Amino acid sequence: MSLSLRHVAKTFPGGIRALLPTDLDIAEGEIVALLGPSGCGKTTLLRIIAGLETSDPGAQIRFREEDITRQPVERRKVGMVFQSYALFPNMSVRGNIGYGLKMQKLPRKQIEARVEEVIALCRLEACVDRAVTALSGGQRQRVALARAVAPRPRLLLLDEPLSALDAALRAMLRDELAALLRQFGITAIHVTHDQEEAMAIADRVAVMQEGRVVQVGTPEALYRQPQTAFVARFIGNAMPLDGRIEGALLHLPGGTLALDRPVNGAAAYVRAEDVRIAIDGPLCGRVEAVTFLGTHYRLTISGVTHSPLTCLHQSFNPPRPGETVRLTIPQDAILFLQPEETAA
Numbered sequence: 001m002s003l004s005l006r007h008v009a010k011t012f013p014g015g016i017r018a019l020l021p022t023d024l025d026i027a028e029g030e031i032v033a034l035l036g037p038s039g040c041g042k043t044t045l046l047r048i049i050a051g052l053e054t055s056d057p058g059a060q061i062r063f064r065e066e067d068i069t070r071q072p073v074e075r076r077k078v079g080m081v082f083q084s085y086a087l088f089p090n091m092s093v094r095g096n097i098g099y100g101l102k103m104q105k106l107p108r109k110q111i112e113a114r115v116e117e118v119i120a121l122c123r124l125e126a127c128v129d130r131a132v133t134a135l136s137g138g139q140r141q142r143v144a145l146a147r148a149v150a151p152r153p154r155l156l157l158l159d160e161p162l163s164a165l166d167a168a169l170r171a172m173l174r175d176e177l178a179a180l181l182r183q184f185g186i187t188a189i190h191v192t193h194d195q196e197e198a199m200a201i202a203d204r205v206a207v208m209q210e211g212r213v214v215q216v217g218t219p220e221a222l223y224r225q226p227q228t229a230f231v232a233r234f235i236g237n238a239m240p241l242d243g244r245i246e247g248a249l250l251h252l253p254g255g256t257l258a259l260d261r262p263v264n265g266a267a268a269y270v271r272a273e274d275v276r277i278a279i280d281g282p283l284c285g286r287v288e289a290v291t292f293l294g295t296h297y298r299l300t301i302s303g304v305t306h307s308p309l310t311c312l313h314q315s316f317n318p319p320r321p322g323e324t325v326r327l328t329i330p331q332d333a334i335l336f337l338q339p340e341e342t343a344a
Contacts, residue, residue: 002028002187003049003063003155009056010044018044020212021058026189031181033190033198035234036208042191045208046157049189051076063154079153079186083160085144087132093143094119094128100151118146121183137165138173145177149184156181156188162197174200195235199223207231229337232269238335241268242306250334254304255283259331266336272298274333275311277319281326285309287319301325 003026010019019041026032034042047053049061051073061069068076087096097118101111119128122142127135132143141161148156162170162177178201181188192198198205199219206216207230215222215231222235232238243252250257250268277299285304290297297318299311304327311327319325 002026002030003189004061005045005049006060006062008045008048008059008061010041010048010053011056017211019048020210022213024206024213024216026187029185029187031178031188031190031201031203033192033202033205034208035192035195035198035205037193037234040208041211042193042208043159046159046189046191049155050078050080050157077151077154079148079151079156081141081144081148081156081158081161083163085140085161087140087143087147089131089133092129092131093124093135096132096143097124097146097150100147104151114150114152118150122146122180137169138176141165141173141177142180145180149186154187156184156186158188158190160191160193163192163194170194170197177201199235205235207234226335226337229267229269229339232335232337236271237310238269238271239309240305240307241270241329241334243268252283252305254285254327255281257282257329257331257334259334263336265339267339269335269337270329270333272310272312274329275301275309276328276330277311277313277325278328279326281328283327283329285325285327287321287323287325290318290321299325301327 005022005024007021007023008019009021011017022045034045036042044053048055051071059069060067088099091099094115098111098115101114119125122145124139124142124146127139132140135143144161162174165173174197181201190201202219204216204218205222206213207222208214209230215227222231226232226235241250241252243250245263245266245268247262248259250259283304285301287299288302288308289300295314297313297315299313299318301309301311
């Protein structure tokens with residue numbers, strides 16, 4: 001393993017437990033996203049790995065075979081890209097990229113060669129002599145990434161580097177960032193609260209909730225096989241089918257669904273793309289809202305469950321608000337999970 005975390009935790013003054021004891025292994029060259037809502041502990045964990053925060057006693061952080069638990073930040077050989085990018089406004093693009101190399105007191109020719117290498121990798125040739133204040137948000141992100149990787153860190157940490165960008169630019173740059181990270185071949189940890197960003201960039205995602213990692217897996221595994229209701233809701237916005245399960249039947253306010261097997265002691269969830277309008281569907285509900293999203297319509301439907309249900313509908317003639325519709329949900333699309341109130 002490239003990075004191994006054991007019993008890493010953080011308690012702030014006043015007894016505030018920002019991070020519960022956490023174990024995590026990250027392979028050489030792997031990109032892992034720490035995903036979760038604000039306050040779940042993901043940035044605290046990142047800062048402990050960087051050496052910017054000290055873990056509670058009993059923690060062990062190893063990089064390859066080296067114990068770095070008590071090493072100061074300057075000895076950990078970690079590169080960081082922050083939300084604000086933290087670029088030096090009085091320096092050019094070239095000056096920003098070469099700054100860390102100068103701090104290492106490398107020979108001038110070696111610095112110049114390495115700067116030119118990362119400039120080419122990050123496609124910054126057209127703006128190398130411009131001030132960073134004259135760059136677009138996307139260009140600044142690439143400069144920050146180039147500066148972080150220029151000193152050849154053994155680990156790259158990214159703290160929500162896309163969150164300051166507008167939605168359209170963020171969607172475009174997340175794919176670019178994913179491609180660049182794989183081109184660098186560097187071990188990276190990426191903190192985000194955006195599930196689409198995490199799934200687009202990371203090889204594996206560690207979902208965090210209230211100071212702990214609740215599930216780690218590939219984006220596909222987390223989406224298709226969530227282990228808790230929280231993961232199902234956070235990855236793919238699964239909705240509760242809050243009814244009564246009796247054997248192989250799920251009784252809902254809007255009708256009864258036949259299940260493919262008897263299920264006891266579980267709660268049922270479904271995602272919007274699996275809720276389908278069908279003339280002879282077993283469920284009935286009332287359309288409350290219709291939103292056009294380009295490739296499809298998003299329908300908000302009441303009466304099927306105790307809370308509104310969302311349906312993604314592809315048609316040129318969607319139902320209108322106020323209409324009654326019949327719905328069906330494929331048996332294999334229903335997620336059965338431990339009820340959230342008793343989840344571990």
